[in-house]
């Protein structure tokens with residue numbers, strides 16, 4: 038994952054808790070990276086260890102940490118200079134989700150080590166859609182719950198998201214029912 042992800046986790050912990058807590062999490066995760074460089078690619082294992090250590094130190098489940106991260110990521114990337122890029126990806130929550138693969142393709146042109154997930158929207162109705170999430174990574178589906186909630190805040194839209202399928206022998210990918218209503 039690009040360092041931007043680990044920087045976002047750091048920012049979420051430092052702003053939500055403290056630098057001291059962040060140092061404890063890094064120590065527990067045995068991650069001795071002093072400063073994460075946004076445009077550097079780091080092993081995914083570092084991100085997984087940081088999430089696991091944060092879950093222990095903060096007494097929250099990894100799923101809760103990943104969901105909070107997803108929500109934080111949307112506002113963090115907007116403030117870190119990706120706001121215009123995200124503005125170009127849609128004026129509404131469903132539009133943004135439909136354009137998310139294009140957004141990743143644009144980022145990937147400049148940053149070839151990006152390994153973006155793929156999102157597909159089906160069964161598009163007035164206030165609901167089915168979101169299919171495919172990734173080379175395991176176990177990040179709780180992050181998607183937070184990301185879509187974060188998009189609800191970004192688009193001032195009430196949103197409910199529930200996972201309806203989990204990638205395993207039967208289901209080819211994770212699926213989520215997203216119900217949204219602009220305020």
Ligand SMILES: O=C(O)CCCCN(CCc1ccccc1OCc1ccc(-c2ccc(Oc3ccccc3)cc2)cc1)Cc1ccc(C(=O)O)cc1
Nearest residue numbers: 038039041075076114119148151152153154172174177184
């Ligand atoms: O891999 C998975 O299965 C889950 C990944 C969840 C994180 N994605 C969230 C995608 C997303 C979903 C909903 C709403 C918004 C979303 O993200 C918007 C976005 C996506 C990518 C970036 C981005 C920009 C620059 C990046 O790399 C940099 C950073 C600074 C300088 C140079 C390159 C990396 C990601 C910014 C905003 C974004 C993402 C972040 C990093 C990677 C990667 O390093 O492979 C791949 C995807």
